[in-house]
Amino acid sequence: MFTDPLGLCPECPRDKRYYDARDNFLDYEPTSYVSPNLNGNSWVHSIGRNSRVYERYQMWSDASTLGLDEYVQKYGETYTNMNAYWRYYQEEQMVNGVQVKRPQLILSGRVNGGYKRANGVSDGNGWTSIAQGSLATGELFRNLKSYQFTGKDAVRTGNVLDSDQFLYNGKAYGNKYYGNQYQGAATVKHAKSTFQNSARVLKGAGKALGVVNVAVTGYQVYDDFSNGNYYSGGTRLAVAGIAAGVAFIPVVGWGVVIGIGVADAIWGDEFYNYVENQFRN
């Protein structure tokens, strides 16, 4: 039932009724007086929005009763749309005072998880965050090992390897250097082969980490799109592009990329949920 206890909405129709697409009576305007407090929209805007919210909420309730598959078949709905209705259902619950512990998760990205859990299918998406965190840690480990073996970061080590040089005590020498009166030939020969072996492994590890990183990002974006979270998928792509661009920064680039990877693994979901939530109606 519509209520406006403080009388703040003079243009709100007091007796407006809402019907769904199949002309079933839903209710009087249910939540319009709450909405401006939630999103800062005008009264008029929020009324239209809430009617849709309520309609979709009702559709989800119907689907819960009937069974999702049967509902989709009966009313010609798509699973993507039903996924969106779940979002509105949760929103409606929150507006109506149902305790929701982490609304930002339930209102967007984790909706998919919630939607799947409602059907008894596990979420299965959390591993990508773990994979991302592991990749960032792997890259950090690769660079630490590089400092340990060659005295330079992994990128510099790779560049030295490609330019027919080797690093010995943090200094680059040409491959045609075989020692002098201070550095014995055997020592230099040993340093050269040790450098080449470790540099090749570090370079290979870098490539492998990069390939897995692209694959994980691709999977996450595809996952977002398959669940109808287009805005978070697009943002994920944008962040991946920024990380790729940052990799061009000399010297500190790899460190910043690791930072972005770690931040993405820890706060990524929250951030993408926020974006999805903001762009959604």
Next chain:
Amino acid sequence: MILYNLLFYHIYELALRSKSNRDMPMFITITVINLCFMFNIFSVFLVLEGFGLIGNLFPDETKLVGAIVFIGIVSMYYLFGKRYKRIYEHYKSKRKNSPSTFKAIGIVVMYYLVSGIVLFITALFKNKDWLFNSL
């Protein structure tokens, strides 16, 4: 394809000049091209879906395979028979001077920004959000 090859050339050129990417220029180039390709192909799908011409092309069951296919298409195109080298040489031979770093960065950033904005607009269109609310 010409647009992508041109983009590829500029990114590859930047990678060769970058101390951080010089050791694996092809790798970072394909990564960025992959991201651009995803922006563009998802935009096309969203427009078609928005008009109701196609259904959901991203089924939940095949997302792992789908993601690998998306990335594989672009990677294989450039890696097959070392095509990336031929493309780079082709565009390099067509120019007297290689593009300045600022010009190359500008082209890549502009393409990325425009692709990103287009993707968001098509997503708004598909979801009938914001400006497309009344459609």
